[in-house]
Amino acid sequence: MDTQADPIARKDSPVRLVPGLDLMAARLSAQEGFVLSRIAGETTVQLLCDGTGLGDAATIATLRTLYDKGFIIVADQRATPVVPRPPAAAVPAPAGPLSGSGSVELDERLGLDTAELAQVDTEEATGIDLKRELRLRLRSVRRRLKEMSFFELLGLAPDADAKALRRAYFERSKEFHPDRYYTKNLGPYKEMLAEIFRQSKAAYEYLQDEDKRAAYRVLVLAQQEEEQIERQLRRQSAEALEVVHLAGPPPPATPSGDEGSAEQSAPPLATPVVPSLPWRDRRDTAGAALFQRSLRERLVTSPRGVTTRPPTAPLVSAAVAARGPATVESVEADSAERASRRDRDQARQQRQRQQRVAGTLGGGKRKAQDYFEQGLKQLEEGKLLAAAASLKLAATFDPDNLEYARRSETVGREARASTADGYFKRALLEEQVGRTETAALYFQRAADASGLGLHLQRAAEGMMWLDDLKNAREYATKALQAEPNSVDARLVLARVLLAGGLKEHARREVDLALKLAPGHPGAKELLKRIKKA
Amino acid sequence: MEKVIGIDLGTTNSCVAIVEDGAPTVIPNRGGYRTTPSMVALAENGKRLVGHIAKRQAITNAENTVYAVKRLIGRKWADASVTAARESVPYSIIEGPHNDVRVELREKVFSAPEISAFILQEMKLVAQEYLGEDVAKAVVTVPAYFNDAQRQATKDAGAIAGLDVLRIINEPTAAALAYGFGKNIERKVAIFDLGGGTFDISILEIGNGVFEVISTAGDTLLGGEDFDRRIIDWLVFGFAKEHKIDLRKDKMALQRLKDVAEKAKCELSAVKETEINLPFIISTASNEPLHLQRTLTREKLDELTVDLVERTVHICKKTLREANIDKSELEDVILVGGQTRMPKVQEMVAEFFGLDPCKGVHPDEVVALGAAIQGAALLEEDSEMLLLDVTPHSLGIMIVGGLLHKLIEQNTTVPTSKSHIFTTIKDNQTSVKILVLQGEAERAEENELLGEFILTGLRRAPKGEVEIEVTFEISADGIVAVHAKDLETGQQQSITVTATSGLTEDEIRRMVDENKDYLVELRDNEEIEREKQALQKVIDEAERLFPDVDAVIAGSDFGKDAMSKARVVLDRAKSAVGMRERKAMTEAREALDRTLNMFRGVVSRSRAG
Incomplete structure (x- = not known):
């Protein structure tokens, strides 16, 4: 690290996270x-000095530590991604309806695990002469290729016109076309470049059709809006939770209490005690302990394999990345160790926070009411997702109000159905485009959100495309539970079982299906296949 | 940085260029000329003569002077172009051992790539003398419509000449690079390239240093030489009428005619009429010398060649239509190739595109400049320029019925890849032969065969059951790789296609007959089945929700109406399931999907409310 130049001291220095930084493993105060x-x-x-509320000196000191520890870099202008994020995006979005425009940056903080990072370090010996930063970027983009929408692939705002689309594609080409690295020894990156380029090109070709672009935009915007609302909700809920924590000893949390006891028991601000939208995680959000436990579970146990990441995983890690060092270690760190790390600046931060909390606390009920009214208004305006988020917040700020809870519940359910519908449509679209793996991801999201039989069936099929038979079976079973009399559900399960080599089980399901619908052609064909296998 | 030259290997003239200190420059030859005739001769003493020297002695040594070898390179003996060339050139064209084409000079036999290599070597020498250092790397251009065999043969020629050919690029593309180089422009342009032997039309999108080829097409047998031949024919027929003597029988006379025709054509680009004067062109049987003397007007030339010019316009029209581009989208049209100097050509181009052709580029030099620019862009670390090139021909494999199934369509940006699943057509078929073809014709045998391989060890099963996934991959270098995979066993076979000019159409046809057993069939049934399942799912859900929705909204007139409409849609979908017709099923599903959305909305609202 070049500490001599100290680029952090310059306030216009743009800093960014080291691409692919594994926040799970980072040890941070x-x-x-x-x-x-x-x-x-x-x-x-x-911007950071302005945004942290710690004061310039403390912010810069912390940034320098982060820099020295190798977590952040001062972005080299020439090496930055082609679509710079507007500075406004650096601060959390304001409440209210969200505009769909603005550039979408490839978020580099997601995606790479430690094994891959280690590989980046060791492969230098093999004579690959690409800059480390570029290699990290390529791996990161490749990792998330399947998840990204066509707009994200091109770094394009969804409302872009044909000209902007072409420009974006040209920019991407300049970055990823293998000819750009003609003289380089590319090793495995040759195929990565080609793959990324091919996908960008596919995106460009698809979006060139005005009608297709419009249809795709609608779906992507709806989802973007939802994700943004969710981020907002996380932030606000975290604040609400903080009130809860500071107000009384957790758990269980109550909205009333005095702030005097807050200081020692308060978790660090950055600990992401964050509830999800109800349709993401149907666990109740009653107490802080539960939050912490659920969080820990989600962090420690990676529920699925690397390639078949659960749909919620990117969102969880997004939240983690947005909120800070969500390491298990930091959650569990005892207060003594934490205290030893704190310096005077942090004490000041504590004081500031207390002042802020004191301001919010009295207004808990009022805030709840505000959110409730906002939610009703949004409902009237047809903004279902935003309404659900607002009502959820109302219920969080004032858990005793049964009316809030009831409305939050019903609207939440409705929003969930609509979200699932959006995911399902997106999945069908991606399937049609030929991005089956992306489609599989969205079928899964739809199924997780709605629990509808059809969605679960398609999710099961999608998992089969991904060769994830364990999850395929899980979804197929759920599909059958949702619709016990559905022949299709039974056949999907049979197909999964067959794919897993469980011939007898598969056969039993087909027999049951044929009992429900004698002579069903699909069932008969499957039976034939089972016999042959 | 290592030096890389760009060579425009033309039918009649060649040109070499280099990028020096960021500026593309044409390198003049020893005589100070910026282009060099693409001519190779073998002198009596066995010495090889290339360029201007070869051209100067062509009349006296016509039988041993090769020109327009570009019309022969990478071609098969049976090709129409080869037959045509045999009738019109004074040198001797013979059949090679692999059904390819060779030329015989003083009892020595040369392949077409060898002759081309002599020209490339000369261009390399020109560059080396100018630079005072060795040059080993080059980008060479070919007509956009050259197929893989012709490109490969050109690459071979480079290798013979001791050049590492970094890339073969298309002439019109190169012209566009030279046109757009260093300019900060964002526009769609057409390149109209009428050279000595070939015609190409390309449409490119230029923006921020990126050059995207949108579409390219052409005719490899239409060029300036055809215009010359029209003049020669006119002279020959006129002479025959007058003297009852066929001048084409005399090779020296033919060479003189060729020279004078080209000269007259060039003059008519500047003046309205020209004198053609060939004294002592031939002697009568009674040894009486005869002279050829005629006046050719520009009007007469236009009349003689009107169909040739119209052909170019026709190809332009077709290209724009296929690429779905309106003429009004084009902001510039760039003329490339010596033949575009002809006023009639310029007139027709301006009329067709509704644009005055761009005057900023030199039609003879622009291609070599573009080649040099691409060479520099490949080697430079942070080049501002990127070419997004396309594959000019479709690629596919032969399927049942002797048809070509295209996997990669023409004008697809490279690198690219595409997969498709095929299946066996016979019971217990244990192997499939994959014939890799290039071209646009529906019948497999009418296309270029690039290569073949056999995937064996398939499971014995009834026909249509074994699934074989065939993947085509084209790299940025234009190298084609084909993989075939048995999806059941995971067994794979693949080839990297290196084109050869080794096979005749007859042989392909014979292969078609022999290999009928090996053919594969498209896997359509699976798609129908999938569509059917998707439709059935939607129907099931619609039927499930129907009573609930009916209960909620049937009370109102509007609701009743909606429900009866929904019933119609549902019934139509049900009947579509039975038809097994994919399009009908898709339409029915989409219609029912909309109804279903309405249903879901009603149900969720009623539950929520």
Whole structure:
């Protein structure tokens, strides 16, 4: 690290996270984590000083520590991604309806695991002469290729016109076309470049059709809106939770209490005690302990394999990345160890936070009411997702109000159905485009959100495309539970079982299906296949 | 940085260029000329003569002077172009051992790539003398419509000449690179390239240093030489009428005619009429010398060649239509190739495109400049320029019925890859032969055969059951790789296609007969089945929700109406399931999907409310 030049001291220096940084493994103090969480894409030191509320000196000191530890880099202008994120995006979006425009940056903070990072370090010996930063970027993009929408693939705002589309494609080509690295020894990156280029090209070709672009835009915008609302909800809920924590000893949390006891028991601000939207995680959000436990579970146990990441995983890690060092270690870190890391600046931060909390606390009920009214208004305006988020917040701020809870529940359910519908459509679209793996991901999301039989069936099929038979079986079973009399559900399960080599089980399902619908052609064909296998 | 030259290997003239200090420059030859005739001769003493020297002695040594070898390179002996060339050139064209084409000079036999190599070597020498250092790397251009065999043969020629050919690029593309180089422009342009032997039309999108080829087409047998031949024919027929003597029988006379025709054609680009004067062109049987003397007007030339010019316009029209481009989208049209100097050509181009052709580029030099630019862009670390090139011909494999199934369509940007699943056509078929073809014709044998391989060890099963996934991959270098995979066993076979000019159409036809057993069939049934399942799912859900929805909204007139409409859609979908017709099923499903959405909305609202 070049500490001599000290680029952090310059306030216009743009800093960014080291691409592919594994936050799970990073050992950070709470304040370091907090500052880290404020860095969105490329963020200038000035913006960070303004945004952390720690004061310039503390912010810069923390940034320098992060820099020295190798978690952040001062972005080299020439090496930055082609679509710079507008600085405004660095601060959390304001409440209210969300505009769909603005550039979408490839978020580099997601995707790479430690094994892959280690590989990046060791492969230098093999004579690959690409810059480390570029290699990290290529691996990161390749990793998330399947998840990204066509707009994200091209770094394009969904409302872009034909000209912007072409420009974006040209920019991407300049970055990823293998000819750009003609003289380089590319090793495995040759295929990565070609793959990324091919996908970008496919995106470009698909979006060139005005009608297709419009249809795709509608779906992607709806999802973007939802994700943004969710991020917002996380942020606000975290604040609400903080009130809860500071107000009384957790658990269980109550909205009333005095702030005097807060200081020692308060978790560091950066600890992401964050509830999800109800349709993401149907666990109740009653108490802080539960949150922490559920969080820990989600972090420690990676529920699925690497390639078949559960749909919620990117969102969880997005939240983690946005909020800071969500390491198990930091959650469990005892207060003594934490205290030893704190410096005077952090004490000041504590004081500031207390002042802020004191301000919010009295207004809990009022805030709840505000959110409730906002939610009803949004409902009237047809903004189902935003309404669900607002009502959920109302219920969080004032858990005793049964009316809030009831409305939150019903609207939440409705929003969930609509979200699932969006995911399902997106999946069908991606399937039609030929991106089956992407389609599989969205079928899965749809199924997780709605629990509808059809969605679960398609999710099961999608998991088969991904060769994830364990999950395929799970979804197929759920599909059958949702619709016990559905012949199709039974056949999907049979197909999964057959694929897993469980011939007898498969056969039993087909027999049952044929009992339900004698002479069903699909069932008969499957039976034939089972016999042959 | 290592030096890389760009060579425009033309039918009649060649040109070499280099990028020096960021500026593309044409390198003049020893005589100070910026282009060099693409001519190779073998002198009496066995010495090889290339370029201007060869051209100067062509009349006296016509039988041993090769020109327009580009019309022969990578071609098969039976090709129409080869037959045509045999009738019109004074040198001797013979059949090679692999059904390819050779030329015989003073009892020595040369392949077409060898002759081309002599020209490339000369261009390399020109560059080396100018630079005072060795040059080993080059980008060479070919007509856009050259197929793989012709490109490969050109690459071979480079290797014979001791050049590492970094890339073969298309002439019109190269012209576009030279046109757009260093300019900060964002526009769609057409390149109209009428050279000595070939015609190409390409449409490119230029923006921010990126050059995207959108579409390219052409005719490898239409060029300036055809215009010359029209003049020669006119002279020959006129002479025959007058003297009852066929001048074409005399090779020296033919060479003189060729020279004078080309000269007259060039003059008519500047003046309205020209004198053609060939004294002592031939002697009568009674040894009486005869002279050829005629006046050719520009009007007469236009009349003689009107169909040739119209052919170019026709190809332009077709290209724009196929690429779905409106003429009004084009902001510039660039003329490339010496033949575009002809006023009639310029007139027709301006009329067709509704644009005055761009005057900023030199039609003879622009291609070599573009080649040099691409060479530099490949070797430079942070080049501002990127070419997104396309594959000019479709690629596919032969399927049942002797048809070509295209996997990669023409004008697809490379690198690219595409897969498709095929299946066996016979019971217990244990192997399939994959014939890799290039071309646009529906019948497999009418296309170029690039290569073949056999995938064996398939499971014995009834026909249509074994699934074989065939994947085509084209790299940025234009190298084609084909993989076939037995999806059941995972067994794979693959080849990297290196084109050869080794096979005749007859042989392909014979192969078609022999290999009928090996053919594969498209896997359509599976798609129908999938569509059917998707439709059935939607129907099931619609039927499930129907009573609930009916209960909620049937009360109102509007609701009743909606429900009866929904019933119609549902019934139609049910009947579509039985038809097993994919399009009908898709339409029915989409219609029912909309109804179903309405249903879901009603149900969720009623539950929520």
